[in-house]
Amino acid sequence: MIKAVIIDDEINAQNLLEKTLDRFFPNKFNIVEKCNSVDTGVVAIKNHEPDLLFLDIQMPEKNGFELFKYFDTVNFEVIFTTAYNQFAIKAIKRSALDYLLKPINHVDLAEAVKKFENRNKESFAQKKLSLLLENLNVNDQNVSKIAFPTVEGFELIHSNQILYCKAESNYCCIKKIDGHVKTATKTLKYVEEILPAHAFKRIHKSFVINLNYVVRYNKADKEVELTNGEKIPVSFRKEEEFINAILQSQ
Template sequence: MIKTVIIDDEVNAQNLLEKTLHKYFPHKFNITAKCRSVDAGVIAIQTYEPDLVFLDIQMPEKNGFELFRYFDKVNFETIFITAYSKYAIDAIRRSALDYILKPINHVDLAQAIKRFESKSEHSFAQKKLSLLLENLNVNDQNTSKIAFPTTEGFEFIHSNQILYCKAESNYCKVKRIDGIEKLTARTLKFVEEILPPHFIRIHKSYVLNLNFVVRYNKSNKEVEVTNGEKLPVSFRKEEEFLNAVLQNQ
């Protein structure tokens, strides 16, 4: 069974999650503790050494992110529970961590659990959580670092080092400004959603970092970037691209 700790200041939310787990995943979870604060959660984790922690973000006194400051090494996976907060969710997704929105429903919960069970990269838990805390402390999200899943594990890249991303079937190639290319185990659509606002889709196959645009050839519908490459701009994306370039000046 999966040893589990639930940390949420709302008792009703704790009980709903517990009942949902027992109803849809019978005999799979051993809920060793339910806690209403970060401090109580720290003690429970130290006592029971869980495999998985469900962690509410918005709690009085200390928010859920502060939990990790009490651990030199993180040996458990985390699924965050939150009411919608775009900033927090963006930071979580860029760190390759998981979350479910309140109110919890069994479909979202099942998908999160499936992702948890399919993970073999437990050794990356510490790195991903460190990245999350780093991104939360960065005032300018344009300089955030992103965890890109790869076939070997994860590649951690600063967004300001990314020149463009290109679709490669169900994968995505990340081209860095130093010329290095990394193939990520995610679609271009997924990657586009976790990139900062100065990245824009210019074509069905390309998402471009506007900071590295050199010039645009309107007749050929090609944009030249700082390394000399020329990328196609689709007719449908041209107006949006040109407006974005002007706003990015």
């Protein structure tokens, strides 16, 4: 069984999550403790050494992110639960961590549990959480590293190393300036949301490009040429928005 701790200041939210886990995942979870604060959660983690933590972000005295300063080494996975805070959600996504929006539904919960179970036994928890705290502490416009989920785990890539991203069904290919291509197990829409908005632009249903590597735009052919010589199509609907973005970036 998966040993888990729930940390949430709302008793009703604790109980609802526990009941949902019991109903849709019978005999899979052992909720060893439910806590209503970061401080009680820290004690529970040290006492029980759980495999998984369901952690609320917004709590009165200390928010969920403060919990990690009490641990030199993180040996548990985390699924965040939150009702709002878009910046926090973006930072979580960039760090390849899971989150659930309240009110939690069983479909989203099932997907998060599946991802937890499919993870490599060599836990990436420490790296992911360190990256999360880094992403929370930097200006949203200048995030340097992004963790892209892959089949093996996740790939850390500096945003300024990315030429463009291309949709491949439900996956996304990330073309780097060194010529290497990495495949993220997420859609292009997901990847677009976690990239720095000031530098990356959706120019086609299948492409998001880094504006810093644009060399020229051929209006007749509706193609943009990048520094590596590749030409990427620009859709009619995205053309005006793309041109405005290029002019504003000068």
